Amino acid sequence: MWYGFEIGAKLSTVAGTTCSNNGTCVPTERSTAAFWYLEYVARDLTANITTLSRAQYDQLYLTLKKTFAGSVEASEARIDRFHEAGGKMITYHGLADPSITPNSTLRYYKEVSELVPNVTDFYRYYRVPGLGHCWGGNGGQPVHLFDQLRQWVENGTMLEASPVTVTLPINGTMDEVLCPWPKQAVLQQPCANATSTLDCWLCR
Structure with missing residues (x-):
């Protein structure tokens, strides 16, 4: 029905569970997903x-899509005017x-790519x-993108x-x-004389 989560996503957050160090997980009283369904879809x-x-x-699921897609779904891929205006x-x-599956964003990018050249x-x-x-996790916050x-x-x-700084x-x-x-980022070898992180990596 929709894209699943990637390896590395904390499914305990998705499902609304609390897990102990020994791997035992129990459901919490209410997860975010359950709240959405009860409050806004089932209305009970x-x-x-x-x-x-x-x-x-x-x-x-279909009721949720019908009710909220128009207000919370970023699905308008025809952004030619944005492009033409120099955006x-x-x-x-x-x-x-x-919370939001990454492949849904990739899907949007691919849709724009199919409609807008270059x-x-x-x-x-x-x-x-x-x-x-x-934010959060070990992957590094992309603070330089803005x-x-x-x-x-x-x-x-x-x-x-x-550049990002990741936690090992x-x-x-x-x-x-x-x-x-x-x-994808490819590490260049050798890289001993590089003056910055960017000098050690290539995007290929």
Whole structure:
């Protein structure tokens, strides 16, 4: 019915559960998703949505789409006028996002790409491994993208690579870069004489 979550997303957040260190998980009283369904779709805070049949679940989903797609769904891919007016846009999405699935944003970028020629002339999309819903996680916050957008708008210069600092499993950090989709960051070897993080990486 819709895209699933990526590896690395905290499904306990999605499902509204609390997990202990031994791996035991129990549902909380109300998850965000359950609240949406009870409050805005079923319109019955006492409804039991843990025993829905497949048909009932499908109906809840379709009702949610029908009611809220027009106000909360970013689905307008015909942005020719934005492009013609000289607009520039950068989108990023954390691949560990437990609230909005990253592939929905990728779908939108692909739809724009199919409708507007030379999409990278005005629109870049970055996927951020390990980043949660806008922030959090080990993937590194893409704090430089706004300055890059400003430079792109004001000076017409757009750097593809955007530096991030990621947290390593051994509690250290490492400087890496993000690349606009579908390119990937490739570490150059050797890189001993580099003057900055960007010099060590290429977007391919």
